[in-house]
Amino acid sequence: MEPTFDGDDDDLEEAAGDPPEDLKPSEKKALIDLREMLEEVILSGDLIKPPPPRHHHEGRHRTRVATEGKEEEQSKEEKGEEEVLDPGGVSLWGIPLLPSKKHEGTDVILLKFLRAQEFKAAEALEMLRRTLRWRREFGLDCAKGVCENDEEAAALAEHLRGAAYIAGRDRDGNPVCYNVYGVFKDREVYRRAVGSAERRQRLLRWRVRLMEQGIEQMSLHSGGSATLLHIIDFKDMLRPGLKELRTATREVVAVLQDNYPEFVAKNIFLNVSFRYYAYHALFSPFITPRTRSKFIFARSSKVTETLLKFISAENIPVQYGGLRRENDEEFSEDNGIASEITLKGGTSSIEIPIVEPGVTVVWDVTVVGWEVDYKEEFIPDDEGSYKILIQKERNLEECVRNSFYISEPGKLVLTITNKTYKKKRVLYRSKSKPTIPLYTLPDPLHPTVQSPSVVKQLHETYCAQHALEFLKFTLFPPGYCIQDC
Numbered sequence: 001m002e003p004t005f006d007g008d009d010d011d012l013e014e015a016a017g018d019p020p021e022d023l024k025p026s027e028k029k030a031l032i033d034l035r036e037m038l039e040e041v042i043l044s045g046d047l048i049k050p051p052p053p054r055h056h057h058e059g060r061h062r063t064r065v066a067t068e069g070k071e072e073e074q075s076k077e078e079k080g081e082e083e084v085l086d087p088g089g090v091s092l093w094g095i096p097l098l099p100s101k102k103h104e105g106t107d108v109i110l111l112k113f114l115r116a117q118e119f120k121a122a123e124a125l126e127m128l129r130r131t132l133r134w135r136r137e138f139g140l141d142c143a144k145g146v147c148e149n150d151e152e153a154a155a156l157a158e159h160l161r162g163a164a165y166i167a168g169r170d171r172d173g174n175p176v177c178y179n180v181y182g183v184f185k186d187r188e189v190y191r192r193a194v195g196s197a198e199r200r201q202r203l204l205r206w207r208v209r210l211m212e213q214g215i216e217q218m219s220l221h222s223g224g225s226a227t228l229l230h231i232i233d234f235k236d237m238l239r240p241g242l243k244e245l246r247t248a249t250r251e252v253v254a255v256l257q258d259n260y261p262e263f264v265a266k267n268i269f270l271n272v273s274f275r276y277y278a279y280h281a282l283f284s285p286f287i288t289p290r291t292r293s294k295f296i297f298a299r300s301s302k303v304t305e306t307l308l309k310f311i312s313a314e315n316i317p318v319q320y321g322g323l324r325r326e327n328d329e330e331f332s333e334d335n336g337i338a339s340e341i342t343l344k345g346g347t348s349s350i351e352i353p354i355v356e357p358g359v360t361v362v363w364d365v366t367v368v369g370w371e372v373d374y375k376e377e378f379i380p381d382d383e384g385s386y387k388i389l390i391q392k393e394r395n396l397e398e399c400v401r402n403s404f405y406i407s408e409p410g411k412l413v414l415t416i417t418n419k420t421y422k423k424k425r426v427l428y429r430s431k432s433k434p435t436i437p438l439y440t441l442p443d444p445l446h447p448t449v450q451s452p453s454v455v456k457q458l459h460e461t462y463c464a465q466h467a468l469e470f471l472k473f474t475l476f477p478p479g480y481c482i483q484d485c
């Protein structure tokens with residue numbers, strides 16, 4: 001049976017439930033006041049009704065009289081629309097707004113608007129009403145949070161793949177949204193996205209659609225992940241001729257601030273120039289501490305180090321020094337947890353023991369700060385077998401993923417040399433999967449096996465690791481070094 005509200009404040013408080021315990025007394029009172037006002041306007045059908053027009057000059061009495069009939073007629077139409085709405089069905093992002101329905105997500109939504117208005121109940125209610133009116137005008141389904149007419153936005157999203165996307169979660173479980181301005185280096189992409197006012201409007205609709213998708217991944221209930229972590233990559237942003245992009249960005253930011261309050265946990269700006277540091281320092285005194293704490297800046301040399309404070313390596317994309325790859329078929333949340341070691345100046349090794357042969361080992365390695373040399377080799381347990389150099393020593397400048405088929409017990413050895421005096425964080429992970437070789441070993445005494453042409457053909461036909469495994473069974477003289485295949 002649905003809880004009902006007959007106008008008594010105590011009845012509403014009992015029906016809606018107690019405010020969260022972590023709120024201050026003044027904040028609890030503001031939440032209760034907002035519940036009462038919201039319940040009243042929903043039941044009266046005035047929630048989305050626009051405010052009456054204000055007339056600032058009494059000399060315009062005739063104009064008011066002339067338009068009174070039209071306003072009255074328009075008001076009747078609006079009332080008719082509101083009467084169709086079921087008070088219990090009024091919702092936002094799939095959360096019922098009627099407090100007496102006692103939905104666990106209602107207070108989460110109301111607290112977002114209260115925090116945005118410094119816990120002033122009347123201002124929070126008006127902001128909520130403006131948001132609902134905007135969603136109706138913008139063409140958003142208030143119940144599902146989906147654009148009703150988003151075909152153009154969907155087409156633009158396909159064209160701007162990589163400009164903004166949601167990938168992974170941060171350490172608190174919040175979805176992570178990446179905004180990459182480097183995509184707009186392409187003049188054709190730039191023209192299609194922001195070349196005219198109409199195209200900027202489509203860009204805005206596309207960006208709102210992405211925000212709605214991010215909210216769908218949230219848990220809008222007490223204790224759930226109800227915010228996004230925003231990553232803004234400013235690489236290649238400070239170039240001449242980007243006036244339209246800056247205009248479009250300001251429009252997007254204004255819409256998101258006005259209609260998605262307190263949905264961003266942090267804004268992390270990457271590849272930031274000194275100009276942005278100076279700008280932020282100049283205006284910081286005029287920003288509230290709460291807002292100021294949401295802005296994090298990172299120079300290009302500190303990108304990975306900064307992101308690791310908020311996101312695990314498994315959820316940071318490889319282009320930012322992490323281990324996450326799009327549509328990864330090798331590692332998942334179940335088997336993709338990374339291990340970490342700290343590397344001082346000098347050489348250190350990561351050993352991956354292989355007890356059972358007949359498997360392919362896959363591994364990822366990334367180093368925070370780079371400036372290291374890196375080598376891969378397989379060392380068999382049998383002293384009579386050859387060591388195999390998988391990757392000769394080279395300077396490491398990006399995340400490494402490699403694989404190798406193991407035909408006998410041994411260990412993979414990943415050797416890393418730190419050429420600086422700074423400590424380096426090394427993040428790695430590995431997995432083994434049963435594999436059937438793609439070739440059948442012939443008789444090693446057969447004369448064709450020793451033919452250079454056969455070896456060359458194998459090199460061209462099979463991947464490097466399979467060719468190396470085959471060569472181990474050919475008749476090479478003692479001391480022959482198998483490497484650089």
